[in-house]
Amino acid sequence: MRYAIISDIHANWQAWTAVLADIQQNQADMIICLGDVVGYGPRPEEVLTSVRQHTQNIVIGNHDAAACGILDASIFNDHARSVVEWTAARLSPESHQYLRTVPLTLEAEDMLFVHAEVHEPGRFGYIESEEDALHHLMGTQASIVFVGHTHKPLAYKANDESIKELPDSDFHLAPGHRYLVNVGSAGEPRDMNDIRARYVLYDSSSRAVYFRKVRFDTDAYRQDLAAVGLNIEPFFLKIIDHEASQGRDVLAAMQDHMMSVPEKAIFTGNQAASHSLVAGGTAPPPAAPPPSAPGDAFIESLPPPPQIPEAPAAQQTRAAVGGATRPQQPRLVKADLSQRETAYIEPEKSNNVGMIVLIIGFLIIGAATAYFILFGS
Numbered sequence: 001m002r003y004a005i006i007s008d009i010h011a012n013w014q015a016w017t018a019v020l021a022d023i024q025q026n027q028a029d030m031i032i033c034l035g036d037v038v039g040y041g042p043r044p045e046e047v048l049t050s051v052r053q054h055t056q057n058i059v060i061g062n063h064d065a066a067a068c069g070i071l072d073a074s075i076f077n078d079h080a081r082s083v084v085e086w087t088a089a090r091l092s093p094e095s096h097q098y099l100r101t102v103p104l105t106l107e108a109e110d111m112l113f114v115h116a117e118v119h120e121p122g123r124f125g126y127i128e129s130e131e132d133a134l135h136h137l138m139g140t141q142a143s144i145v146f147v148g149h150t151h152k153p154l155a156y157k158a159n160d161e162s163i164k165e166l167p168d169s170d171f172h173l174a175p176g177h178r179y180l181v182n183v184g185s186a187g188e189p190r191d192m193n194d195i196r197a198r199y200v201l202y203d204s205s206s207r208a209v210y211f212r213k214v215r216f217d218t219d220a221y222r223q224d225l226a227a228v229g230l231n232i233e234p235f236f237l238k239i240i241d242h243e244a245s246q247g248r249d250v251l252a253a254m255q256d257h258m259m260s261v262p263e264k265a266i267f268t269g270n271q272a273a274s275h276s277l278v279a280g281g282t283a284p285p286p287a288a289p290p291p292s293a294p295g296d297a298f299i300e301s302l303p304p305p306p307q308i309p310e311a312p313a314a315q316q317t318r319a320a321v322g323g324a325t326r327p328q329q330p331r332l333v334k335a336d337l338s339q340r341e342t343a344y345i346e347p348e349k350s351n352n353v354g355m356i357v358l359i360i361g362f363l364i365i366g367a368a369t370a371y372f373i374l375f376g377s
């Protein structure tokens, strides 16, 4: 199986469609989306609708959770919160309802997919060091964990004795090791040396990980921002503007061809993906031509935004079946680490409460029985 793993699209239509074209060109069998489909960007409804047309395998990110109201937006800073509120107002009721059903994690084969962290996916903490990565790898039996959230593509390679950070270069899994791979951000790349959209292809047959870099139409994105009146300037636009002020064209410098991904191995035997995931990466792209800025030849073949129906469409299938390891509608509790835009969706505690009540009940009955045996007569 060849998986395309994409995260942090952040309502960036141009980045999503450019990545989608690269995914299809590289013959991925299945798309896994690691969340933060919305937030920041100007086209939340169009991007979410299109992502859902191409995969049912989506885990929820903190921006998605805040936008649909299951994560308290007050923990975001003022600027981020205003965009969350703007996003929430532009999502259809059906999209709100859908996001509330998206799981925190998915599993397949020996893989785990989660937006931010392993131990408590609803906490949305940050994995930013070898120590962090080791801590979270110890929280799962999976051989390879895919995350997003930090917008920094890289990997960690661990065995029983050590862990090592790897750069965002293609690699094969080594026997006896486990991996944590951050796929980076498709829609909000924050690498000042490379502002292309990022995602990862993982070929589970050849055990190969490919870090993909895809150019997208930043002019059209800027026009989308202006059209909706959204007062943000993402990092990649700041880089473009800064380089332009120095007389440099940062996009022109990124037209080098990447190493191509090899043809897929011939598929033999019954190696279908785990029941935890739903096949859904084969939907055709939308049909009509996209809006594009004059002179941006490289995006001319990109598909356009989908037509969003006036009324909510018929109920769609749940995002994932059988693979959710957390409740489908996590509850909101008090946030922490607000300066990091981090919040906390509380894991299920009802079983613990029930056990405590049961134990107390047994203790009371035991004490009463002992009392009557000793003093009852």
Ligand SMILES: [Fe+2]
Pocket: 036, 061, 062, 063, 115, 148, 149, 150
């Ligand atoms: Fe995130």
